[in-house]
Amino acid sequence: MRLAVFTGCFTLVKQIAVEASMLKVIQYFNIEPITPQKTNCCGFAFRSIAPNTSLYLTARILAYLNTFESEGILTLCNGCYLMLKETIYRLKENQRLLEIIRKHLKDEGIDIKSIPRIIHPIELFHDIIGIETLKNIANKKQYNISIATHYGCHALRPSTLPSFDNPLNPHKMENIAEALGFKTKDYPERLDCCGAVLLASKPELAMKLAYSKIAGTARWGFQLLITTCPYCFEMLDSRQEAVMQMFGEEPKLPVMLLAQLIGLQLGLNEKDLALNFNLSPIDRVLPQILKR
């Protein structure tokens, strides 16, 4: 299976672990990633200030990835995932704008010829690679580690767009963690926002949201939090220390990417999974997971 991988700007420049770990892991499952050299911003930042431009930027990605033979686009970032899904829907609604955009795309020698399947990492692991495959990897091993799942707002919402899981009560990430031999439980902060959208414009507010997410999750006694989105990872992992310090607390919640967790189970080494970029205290759980 060939999948075009759309990394998104933030993964590209900052959360490189998201891309590195995902590429390594999916190759193990015989998925051939296509990593295009040319790319651009998905347009999320333009949503309200220049709506047409934002549509054009996403359409450009769709058209460019159209030039590769692939069975779908794997988007590593929740924001990009929403933009790609939403743009397909919007352009279907607005034929006039679609024609204008196509004219500009043709200028560059690309075009939206077909509508690709937009794939979220959770969907990839749960539905394409499949729970049974993951169970075989785990090989009935059980860990005494309780995992909190974090889907991220734009992976699920809005429910008006097609979604890979129940937007108000998702369970696929839990299924994956359980298949890998971990414990999960529902917790009220599960679908809360990490605050990343506000990172550039209102950093203090963003930190406050991240704090209530981290502190709220930690009080349920989880040993590890997993996510897939580079922004959520930035807020919950990379900035955990700063966030907690702002409220006079110590970082306490180890955070890992879903691909990293699966990669560890596959026996991939820590460098391949770029685990040295996880700034949260993952040393607390890492030895237990590595002890296979």
Place this chain on the structure above:
Amino acid sequence: MNILDSSTKTAVFICHCGTNIGGVIDISKIIENIKNIPSIAVAQDHRFLCSTDGIETMINSIKTSNADRVVVAACSFRTHEPLFQEALHRAGLNPYLLELVNIRELCSWVHENERDRATEKALKMIRAAIMKIQDNQPLKRIRLPVTPAALVIGGGIAGIRAALDIAEAGFTVYLVEKEPSIGGNMAKLDKTFPTLDCSICILGPLMNIVAHHPNIKLYTYSEVISINGRVGDFSVKILKKPRYVREDLCRGCLICIAKCPSKTVDEFNMGLSHRKAIYVPFPQAVPRIPVIDTASCLYFQKGICRACEKLCPANAIDFNQKEEVVEIKVGAIVVATGFEEYNISQVYEYSYGRYPNIVTGLQLERLASSYGPTEGRLIAPGLNREPRRIAIINCVGSRDERHLPYCCRVGCMASLKHSWYIKHLMPEAEVFIFADEVRASGKGFEEFYRRVRLIPGVYIVKSKASEVRGNPDGTLTIKAFDPAISSEIAITVDLVVLEAGIVASRGTESIKNLLKLGALNSGGFLIELHPKLNPVETAVDGVYICGAVSGPKDIPDTVAQASAAASKVISLLSRGYIETQPYSAIVDESRCSGCGVCSSVCEYSAIKIVKKKERSVAVVDEALCKGCGACVGSCPSRAIEIANLKLNQIDAMVAEILR
């Protein structure tokens, strides 16, 4: 037929309906136009044709002009057709020589902003009707007898009230209830708003009268499985599920229950407690005869135990009882299958089903009830202690486009009643009600609202609660915004009560299918014939509905409807006969080839192929024919038609509209 050389004389009457029609359509223009049609004997308009004056004018005009056909352009045939038919009768004409044109619902009301075109359309509609009526024939209704008995489906307060009223009038009533006892949802309530009288204390006596009434035959633990026939003559099959306890022998000592070793979830207590495998749902159950639940009985599951059989002093336990089908004949049917709570675990933000100490309104009724799981002490499930702070959230699933678009009509009052319960049981408790609106429109409701507001420790937040979240210590936090103090609030409580939306009970759809009642409203409710004028009648003659099966209702409204349905049944049964609709199929024997296709498509077996003078022809039994027209569609020779809706009449209308 060409109206220019017509020998008929048609009278046309056009109603203004105040401004409903006259405000949009230029009626004088229409009158001018149709006056020129030679067959028109008289063309008149009237401000309100349905008024006494309108009817008298109509009769006089018909008489003086010697008209032999009448076209009335007014409103729906559903509202005034009988009235105008009666007018024809009084004017000496057969009532089926009337053609009613609906220029209100189908024209003036839907084209309010296009007066000219609406006028043109109305004119064409009226002219088409004039063309059509030239071929109308006088028709006669047939009288058929009525079986003097009624079936009532559902043994809640609505079914009980209806059954008692019909039985009191002297007719036999078969009352069918799917649960082991009658009583329905009202038996689960602790108290009723706004008077706070004990629910079972007012329901219990009625249940006992039903049980012993000479005219009522009670089938509990039974279901209706088939209904055939027509108004006045329904045949109904009732499936009696086996109780495994013989009703004729059981004395109601209930020793069997005390000795039964097997336990399962108690449905009557809304899953908040356990009952035995042999059980009566609640102490006041009618009949007070236990039922064995085979799913949890050790004998049925594993072939062991039989303790109840050994210990029963009356030898009433019979493990060999079988299902039994009873066939009855009735003249009328009342559907009173009631409501149930909406499955609110789908309202994810309120976390129902995630934490034990979140209960529905009906569950709180059981918790507060003296014969409930905690015998009247309010205990928060999961915490196993009395809650000190309680939140009540209204409109859970109701008034919500994602779930139920309609108001549940009882939640507001129930929430006030529930806060009263809580304060009554635990005067120290604090109660928070989250309601963006409190709808207190019934008698005594607003007064009750004020009374509850004044109770110390009851706080009403005038907004919808946003979310319910659990805390590690088992308490729950409600997030909301209080507009009164213009601030976000987070209230931590021990128990959350969700006033769930109301939907029709689970069996309603199958009853609808058995009765061919057509569509359902959202929420699965049955549709009344007319929301204002025929609230307890349905599209099927002889079938009546009452109570929450047609939409959410409180107890007074339910009881009023039940009595209304009963009085409809009584007037039908006491008249003793019905008149069939006369629009039956008629066969043109000169064209009929006797091929029999019509007979094969007729669902009512009304058409037989008969040999007449060496030829086979179709013959219609008018008593069986419903006038559906399936035979008309199937006939290859255009030999069978529906009376007063013949092919050439439709042709005439088509041609006239296009003229």
Place this chain on the structure above:
Amino acid sequence: MVGNQLLISLETAKACYTCFKCVGVCPVGLRPNMIVKAYVGSIVPEFRDIYESIIRDSNIWICAKCLKCVEMCPQRVPIIEIIEYLQHVASKHGVVPKAYLNMVENVVDTYIAFSSQTIVTRDGDIYMTEDVRDAWGLNPLPNTQDIEGFRRRLKEIEEAG
């Protein structure tokens, strides 16, 4: 609000029956119901002031786009579309956080919203983006050779309205 289909039909917005559910659920303390009301009332002079103050007020930009209000709204009011519409109007009046403009500038200059930066490891080592990408065998950042054509097309698209 993606694409210039700006005018969200009043009918869907007017479905709001002011239950305040969106306010209670908003993690940043916005008043979505007030924004909806201002949008609905923007044609009535008495409500016009609120509408204008919301547009001038930078508060509208604190929306974290978590979309919780949209999911919880019992009347399916497209709250986020209204907020983004008002943000659009505000940006037309020059009210827009600088951070957004920075991102836009970056995209116009380099195709992507962020420029290369420092990345820290758990051991305290500090690298530059390009070095890390190279070390892990990942594609380099996009080449900005033909950025001029890209810029021109962005301009034309937005003007096409």
Place this chain on the structure above:
Amino acid sequence: MGLEPRVLAFTCTYCAYAAAEAAGVSKLQYPPHIYVIRLPCSGMFKSYYVFKALREGFDSILWSGCHPPYDCHFINGNYKARVKAELLKAYLKQLGFEDQRFRLEWISAGEPDKFARIAKEIVEEAIKTPKIIFLEHHEAVNK
């Protein structure tokens, strides 16, 4: 004035006609080009009605009844209509009529908005569709 185009709606008494009346009660506005004929049941379907109306000059025909499977007041008239209507659709296509000339719809008594919506749609479609021209016999031969 002038009501062009013209659309004919055959409705069953218990569902579609009830929906049309309910649309009136709710004052749902739709174009006046549509005329309603009330039949007892959609099962009275006869291709003759449709052909006749098209031949006489109607632009589009709507045939409407109760939702399958259970709503039909006469047990299964809607199924009878559906079987014949599907055949007719195929036949009309062969004869060169556009698809939008004939529509079969299920509209329950509780769906006045659906009736109004369909009425609007079908009239708008009819406006877009060119008039039917029936050739006289000799013209057809010459072509």
